[in-house]
Amino acid sequence: NAGVTQTPKFRVLKTGQSMTLLCAQDMNHEYMYWYRQDPGMGLRLIHYSVGEGTTAKGEVPDGYNVSRLKKQNFLLGLESAAPSQTSVYFCASTGLAGGPSSYEQYFGPGTRLTVT
């Protein structure tokens, strides 16, 4: 049971390049989330998904797109990277309400992205 995994762990992009971050969970969780973490700002929600095939915008969605084609995977895309997107990105998942771990968020180890 790996929990939540993220690929890659580190990445350096040049302005204007694109990339996709992959999040995978093996806990059969319905809900998945992408956050960015910046110094002094805590975690801010980018996009989230309440089930396979569904996505919704969070607090800071501009410049990002997401897809949830499979229940276990949640992809975060940057179409044209900007220096302001330099951050640490965390994926998280949560189980359905009523389960033993409902509402608990399980976090991946993070992806450190630098855009030059």
Next chain:
Amino acid sequence: AQSVTQPDIHITVSEGASLELRCNYSYGATPYLFWYVQSPGQGLQLLLKYFSGDTLVQGIKGFEAEFKRSQSSFNLRKPSVHWSDAAEYFCAVGDTSGTYKYIFGTGTRLKVLA
């Protein structure tokens, strides 16, 4: 709008001393409340959670937190801090209206002096 405030950006305590980290929230009803810990270069780990019932909740690593509805607070405490507790701590609020969204505070960085 929902919000979470952690008024202390940094806290320094001596090993063996007691600890209290503050968290205040703004929410229309009683939210789900969480404390997470993040060690350097790591993801976030759940310390404890409050959904309902007993307002004093116990967590892992000897931590506890008390929900005070009248003060909209959910402060984290530990009676005796260990050097390994040095980390960043985040308070979070979970929406109970069905959106399954969470809001995090900006974090409190704990330094422990030997």
